[in-house]
Amino acid sequence: MQGTTRRVAVSVAVALVCLSVVGPALGAAGQAHSGGQPSIDGGGAIANAQAPPGFQSAVDPDAVVLRAAVRDDGTAAWTVAFRVRLDDENATAAFESVQDDVEANETAFTEQFATGMKRTVASAEDRTGREMALENVTVTASKERLPQEYGVLTYRFTWTNFAAADGDRLRIGDSLSGFFLDSESSLVLAWPTGYERQSVTPDPDATGNGSVTWRGPAEFGPNEPRVVVAPGGGSGLPTTLLAGIAVLVVAVAGAGWLYRSRGGGTDAPGESGAATESAAEGAATRGAADDDATGPVDADGTGGAAQVDDGPPEELLSNEERVIRLLEDNGGRIKQQQIAGEFDWTDAKTSQVVGSLRDEDAVETFRIGRENVVALPEESDL
Structure with missing residues (x-):
């Protein structure tokens, strides 16, 4: 060496440990323990210095x-x-x-x-x-x-x-x-x-x-x-989950205050009728406003213009998450050059991000002609 x-x-x-151990195993086609000693050149490539008689091909x-x-x-x-x-x-x-x-x-x-x-x-x-x-x-x-x-x-x-x-x-x-x-x-x-x-x-x-x-x-x-x-603070819960719980608590507290402020709480004697009427008028007004905001109600009882949650905004995503979202938006498959153009990345940076996703088995890459193609695993037929 x-x-x-x-x-x-x-x-x-x-x-030496991490690379030479596999050398005789994969390089000697199954005769790793027969006595051949591997060597590593300056670039880290594997060579079998004493290939056993049954050696056929290196992998x-x-x-x-x-x-x-x-x-x-x-x-x-x-x-x-x-x-x-x-x-x-x-x-x-x-x-x-x-x-x-x-x-x-x-x-x-x-x-x-x-x-x-x-x-x-x-x-x-x-x-x-x-x-x-x-x-x-x-x-x-x-x-x-x-x-x-x-x-x-x-x-x-x-x-x-x-x-x-x-x-x-x-x-x-x-x-x-x-x-x-x-x-x-x-x-x-x-x-x-x-x-x-x-x-x-x-x-x-x-x-x-x-x-x-x-x-x-x-x-x-x-x-x-x-x-x-x-x-991380001893809670054992991810930061994003804690933030979500905090938002939910604030929303519930706000709803309770709104309910009480509009007469939803216990009324004084003699005022229950007026309070009920006021609450009914408020509900009718809110219902009309809701209809205006969401559009007509479909046959299944749901609003015809329900909002779709597209997930976190782009600026909060990692580079790898941005690539995954882009793949999902394009049917699960896209040319690597299109990724570089979409995010204004250099070829080197694009290759680095795609390589990271490939190492984590989040994407697959293959070639069509001279083009590198990136695909979600479930979308790849290779």
């Missing part, structure tokens, strides 16, 4: 998704998923061979992964001063439709004390200082429910409900990545 492009030791170790992963879900004690549940698009017979046959090998000898895969990953955890332990451990390493190989068919080799493990618990805050990322992502990889850091993000560096490529995502190629600095989160 040539390490000239990896300035930080942990980035070399993590890249490089189309995407590598690394996700760390941090608990409130700083321990993280990790998932490393290698996705291979099964778009031809060779790729499908190679991955099915991997499935057979995983089923026949899962331990061979997990032991190889754990050996490299333990070195990474030990390096992070020395640098941060926190006692850490690698636990519960498992592996699965399955086919999934996203909606295209992919072969997915997934490693799961627990990394104790991955993040620093500082009082009621969690400081996430120091275990990965200087981490390197190649162009096919993405890193997701997630935090517990009830916590809110206070700071993040560098700026993520995408934000989700309780997570941030960076996509490669990217090389983090010596103090990156970093995410600081803290409990």
Whole structure:
């Protein structure tokens, strides 16, 4: 392995673990544990230096998704998923061979992964001063439709004390200082429910409900990545839900005041008739006004001009949400160039936003001629 492009030791170790482990598995068509040792060149590509006799074809992963879900004690549940698009017979046959090998000898895969990953955890332990451990390493190989068919080799493990618990805050990322992502990889850091993000560096490529995502190629600095989160006030309810409850309370209180002010409350003796008459006149007046506002009543008893809730205004949406809304408004499918024109984005920014949605399986992309097309999963027939 040539390490000239990896300035930080942990980035070399993590890249080796996360990429070389899949090399023999996918590159040797199911002979990952037969003794061939993978190597990584300066650009992060996978090569099998000692291909076994049965080696037929190499299948490089189309995407590598690394996700760390941090608990409130700083321990993280990790998932490393290698996705291979099964778009031809060779790729499908190679991955099915991997499935057979995983089923026949899962331990061979997990032991190889754990050996490299333990070195990474030990390096992070020395640098941060926190006692850490690698636990519960498992592996699965399955086919999934996203909606295209992919072969997915997934490693799961627990990394104790991955993040620093500082009082009621969690400081996430120091275990990965200087981490390197190649162009096919993405890193997701997630935090517990009830916590809110206070700071993040560098700026993520995408934000989700309780997570941030960076996509490669990217090389983090010596103090990156970093995410600081803290409990969000102790209510456990999302801010938007609390705001909705507050609006509802105000509306109910206002309705009660209006009812009482128009005579809906208890009347004094001798005034009930006048109050009732006044209330009836008010109701009739309001009914006429309502008819004028909503138009004629349909046969089903509903107003003919009922208002439609179009959701939150455009300026309150994230870039990803704006793309999803645009897709929904255009039948679930649109050319990528049209997205750039609609929002006056550069091609690079458009590709970044679409890539984030694709990583989250929110959209699918494909080509028609020379055009890139973006589609909602349920609208794609690929």
